[in-house]
Amino acid sequence: MLIKELKMADEFDDTGWAQIHHASQRGFVKSISFFLQDDPDLLELETKDERQLTPFLCAVDGGKTDSIQHLMDAGGKIDAMSAQNHGAIEICAMKQYIEVLEYFMKLDEPKLPVWKHLLRFLQSESDEEADAAGRCLRTLTQGSKAGGINPYWEHVYNNGGIPIIVKVAKSSIGEDAKVPTFQTLLNILSKPEVKEQVASSGGIPVFIRLLKSEKRYLIQLSAEILKEMATVKQYVELEVNNNIIPSLLKVLQTCHDPEVLVQIMDCFSNIANAEPKFQTQIGTTPNLVQTIVNLFEDQSDRAFLYSLCNAVGNICDHEENNQNMFVDNSVTRHIIVLTRFRSKEIQVSAVIAIYKLVHQNPHTQQVVVSENVTELLMELLKKTRAENVQEKTALALWALAGKEFDVKRYLATQIEVNLLIDFVNSNSEDLHFIGLEALTVLAQGPLNYQTEIAVANGIAPLGRLIRSEKEYIVLSVVRAMSALCVGVGFVPHPKNQDTILKFRGIKYLVALMVHSANEEIQVESAIALGSIALGNQTALEDINNNIDFSYVRILKLMYSEDPKVRLLAGHALATFAYNNINQQKVIAEQGGVxxxxxxxxxxxxxxxxxxxxxxxxxxxxxxxxxxxxxxxxxxxxxxxxxxxxxxxxxxxxxxxxxxxxxxxxxxxxxxxxxxxxxxxxxxxxxxxxxxxxxxxxxxxxxxxxxxxxxxxxxxxxxxxxxxxxxxxxxxxxxxxxxxxxxxxxxxxxxxxxxxxxxxxxxxxxxxxxxxxxxxxxxxxxxxxxxxxxxxxxxxxxxxxxxxxxxxxxxxxxxxxxxxxxxxxxxxxxxxxxxxxxxxxxxxxxxxxxxxxxxxxxxx
Missing domain, CATH: 1.25.10 (Leucine-rich Repeat Variant)
Structure with a gap:
């Protein structure tokens, strides 16, 4: 019986396959072994169908790694090719055998370079073949669920994969067949080396042209690639020079798919973030601002609204003309609505957009305030328990106040002393800064809150924040101390002065005056020391007993290169000398003015x-x-x-x-x-x-x-x-x-x-x-x-x-x-x-x- 089976091994059936071909494809290793023992020539026997596969290629076609390994051990040609010019790697690609491909990668056979074969297959003029290769590459380069880029990216890069991908983008194959290739690029595009090769291979103008495609998903992927490239300033320059802005605008005007529009708006965001001149180009593009504002009315998708708010904020950030145009085109009324969304993510993006629309711009501040935004933000600030929302809302409110003292004071009173002190005690540096600035404003003026702040335990946290590594926080702390100790008309507040004495505030202020590398902090610390000592003999003695304190240090600041420092140094000396003849004599003895x-x-x-x-x-x-x-x-x-x-x-x-x-x-x-x-x-x-x-x-x-x-x-x-x-x-x-x-x-x-x-x-x-x-x-x-x-x-x-x-x-x-x-x-x-x-x-x-x-x- 066995002899009969062996004799039938080289006989072909109606499909043109012999028994060894079926055994190889199905993974019958023992049968393969029997056949080869009887007739070793069967090892390279080709099928008589249109494919002309060897047993090894049949094993690959079946995805049976046991058969593959057995035939390789028997000496089968691993670089055999079918009549369609498909080798083992190409067959795996057509069948999407990812595990078999990874098996070949581990073998690392010189005659079977997996990545070169896949990338060559990707360049096929056949839509089916290019699509199959692209889908394999997409899967192989897919990142893990935990995040991070797949290590296989380097194989694609080292084997010239990026120029090949760009070539595919330029090719005449069907647009649907290009999709997995673009997804592969997106999998690895976060790497700087990959971006560089995309740019040097001429990929940027190619993907900009593809924004005119009739295929929605191809537009989406092209925009996503351009968005990622726009995270690097030098590539933004290339994009803008290749007319990306009007191309993106055209998509906004013709497409209504939120998934596509998300990528378009994110692309605008990154372009605007790169450099102020690009913000200007966005703002001066005809009909662009109005088109973006109109999108708020037409869309309800949360992901898109989030991207839309971010884009508006980034386009307007520190750009006065853009701020004016968006506000004058009534964008504020749309963004206000989004502050009431239940989604914290959208709330935060809307609040940040308001902040960037009004930051350091009196005109937009006036317009936005007239639309009752202040009340809405104040309501949100007091209702939310999420620190992130609270932080961004407080930033927006403080930006709305501008530089007008009475307005800052009004907003600070609305926020209330206790909440401001909570800001100072929070974990957010932004809230620290706003809390300090607002408390400083409340401590100033004819009707100050110096006592209320002290009763609410608002002075003690200053002892912690004065040790911050952030200079702007330290500067705010020092100024707050000055304001809390002295009111209008140089009227001292003895209790607050004594509270600062208790947490050794003088020690920290003297150290800052002497050792800070920032002259502004030095001189503001001197002013704070003068404010604490004003009318307070105990504090003055504590300062004079500090071995590091000397009026000479303040007098030296009178000759700083910075005129502001010189002026403030004079203010510090005047504060110490105010109604104090003894200190005037000491200043004169130490050099005078x-x-x-x-x-x-x-x-x-x-x-x-x-x-x-x-x-x-x-x-x-x-x-x-x-x-x-x-x-x-x-x-x-x-x-x-x-x-x-x-x-x-x-x-x-x-x-x-x-x-x-x-x-x-x-x-x-x-x-x-x-x-x-x-x-x-x-x-x-x-x-x-x-x-x-x-x-x-x-x-x-x-x-x-x-x-x-x-x-x-x-x-x-x-x-x-x-x-x-x-x-x-x-x-x-x-x-x-x-x-x-x-x-x-x-x-x-x-x-x-x-x-x-x-x-x-x-x-x-x-x-x-x-x-x-x-x-x-x-x-x-x-x-x-x-x-x-x-x-x-x-x-x-x-x-x-x-x-x-x-x-x-x-x-x-x-x-x-x-x-x-x-x-x-x-x-x-x-x-x-x-x-x-x-x-x-x-x-x-x-x-x-x-x-x-x-x-x-x-x-």
Whole structure:
């Protein structure tokens, strides 16, 4: 029987196959062995059908690795080819035998180079063959579920696979047959080497042309490849030069498939992220912005809406013209809706888009605020428990506030102190920064929250954050400490100062002042130390006992190359020297300051520089050896009053009024000098400004000036003519001081009779900011503008006519001649008051709080 079977081994059946072929294909290893023992020539016997397969190829065709291995061991030709020119690898590809291919890879037979055969097969002109090779390569290069690229990518790359894939993309084979090849490329495209070969092989223009394909899925894959290539700036340049932007726009206008549109929008995102000039090209492409905005109405797919929000944000990020175009095309109303989605991912993308639309852009801030976005974001901020959503929402809200102090303060009060302290205690650096900035704003101003922040335990976390590795966080912490310790008019907050002392804040601040590599941190730390020591002898002794502290370090900063640092160094010295003769002597002994250090700032075109320098020269006048004390003080006072008279900026008006409030209760003679040049009139005019920072600071300054008899009469006269001014004055001086004799005189006027306050007059007390984004921006140490535009240094402050002026260059040009406060007579009058007056302000102060309460209640 066995002999009979052996004789039949070389006989062919109706299909043209012999028994050994069937045995090889089915994996009958024992039968193969019997056949070959009887007739070794059967090893290369070919079938008589159209394929002409050897037993080895039959075994491959059946996917039987046992048969394959047995026939190889028997000496079968592994590089045999069928009549269709298919070898073992090609047959595996046609059959999608991935495991057999991997089996051959492990064998690593030189006569059977798997990758070369697959890639050669990929170039076939037959759609079926190219598709089969592409599907095998796609499977072999597929990444794992855990993520990460498949190690087989390197074989494709090393065997010239990338240029071959590009060649396939260019070829005339059917578009459907190209799909698995493109998927293979996407599997390995994250590798920089692969991107480089795609670009060098001319792949970018090829895939851009394929965006015009009629096959939806081919467009999707081409866009995805271009999106991945756009993660590298140099390839974005190539894409843009090959007109990718109008090609993508065409797809947006003609395709409605969300899966395709996701890739298109992600591609736009990456192009915009690469460089600002590409953002500009996107924004200036005709009809592109409106087309993107319209997509919000036509689509509801979540993945697409997520990509759409990201794209809008990236196209607008720090690009003012794009921000304006999107907002003016009403994109905001669509994005607002997405903030209410249940999907946290979409919520976050929508909030980030709002943030990027309004960041540092007053126009878009105004438009977006007018659409009630602030209220919606505030609602989202307080309802969410997800830190990521909270973080992005807080960023958007803070961006909406812009630089306007009153708006920042309004938003900070809406967020509330406790939530802001939660931000500071969170794990998010963005929330740390916003929490610190908002608390700093609340700690400033005429109605500050210094005590509320302390009661809510908002100061202790500063001791932890001051050790942050992020300089911008450290800078915010230091500024927050300054704001928490000193209010308007340089009124110290002893409890907050003592709290910082308890967590050894002085040690950290001195270390930053001495060792920080950032000069801004050094000088802000010096200001914070001065604020903690202001009126607090314990803190001052602690600072002076620190072996590393020395005024010499601050004096050196007066000669920094950075004008901002020089100005702030002067502020730090003025803070230490304020109402403290002993510290003034120590500063003088350690080197002192020269009037020349202030000339550049006093003559600057920047009002902020002039305002701060003017205050500093008045406080430090006693220890400036190269200028007469009375003259330097008078010059500083006159500059401040000129700014009150001429400035059109809320920030400068508020700062100047604050400086007047500080000087109004400093050394004898200064209040009289201030009053002598009609300061009271200017301050009273500011009481009706809508900016609370301005009217509040002006009220506090008037409260301190009311201890001067001349100022008292002037204030009473203004308030008698307009009683509403008195209401504002009393409202903002609750936490500061006002002359009891002034209050008594007011009670007398009330008994005599006062004109009624007209009905319908705007109530500025508790006034909610409107028209939030006017040009004025409050200038504080926190929001200091880095830009500086100073005149060349001069040996004196005289103008062309020999007069010193504090008004802006714009006002000087318009008026042509100086007003009363710019005349030498004004300086001389102020100087005479400063020389002649020896009265102490403290002797004029008494128990006026009860009187104030009585008058307020009566009013």
């Amino acid at each position: 020269r009037f020349n250090c202030f000339i550049q700032f006093l003559q600057s075109d920047e009002e902020f520089y002039r305002c701060n320098a003017a205050f500093q020269v008045v406080v430090l006048a006693r220890i400036i050896p190269d200028e007469e004390q009375a003259l330097s003080s008078a010059a500083g006072i006159k500059l401040l009053v000129d700014l009150l008279q001429d400035s059109e900026s809320n920030d400068i008006l508020a700062l100047a009024a604050d400086c007047i409030a500080r000087l109004a209760h400093t050394r004898a003679g200064v209040p009289s000098a201030i009053v002598s040049i009609k300061t009271v009139d200017h301050l009273c005019s500011l009481l009706t400004r809508q900016a609370e920072q301005v009217r509040g600071n002006a009220a506090i300054a008037l409260g301190y000036l009311s201890f001067n008899h001349s100022a008292e009469r002037q204030i009473l006269n203004r308030c008698r003519n307009d009683p509403y001014l008195m209401r504002i004055l009393l409202y903002y001086t609750k936490q500061t001081k006002i002359s009891p004799s002034f209050l008594q005189a007011w009670r007398h006027y009330k008994r005599i009779g006062l004109p009624r306050i007209p009905e319908g007059r705007t109530n500025l007390i508790g006034y909610k900011p409107e028209g939030m984004f006017e040009d004025g921006r409050p200038m504080t140490m926190l929001s200091f503008d880095d830009t500086s535009n100073t005149r060349s240094s001069a040996s004196n402050l005289a103008g062309e006519d020999g007069r010193l002026t504090g008004r802006s260059s714009r006002a000087s040009r318009i008026s042509g001649t100086p007003r009363h406060s710019a005349t030498p007579t004004a300086i001389q009058a102020a100087s005479a008051n400063l020389r002649g007056s020896q009265l102490s302000l403290d002797s004029q102060r008494s128990q006026h709080s009860l009187v104030q309460q009585e008058v307020t209640a009566g009013d």
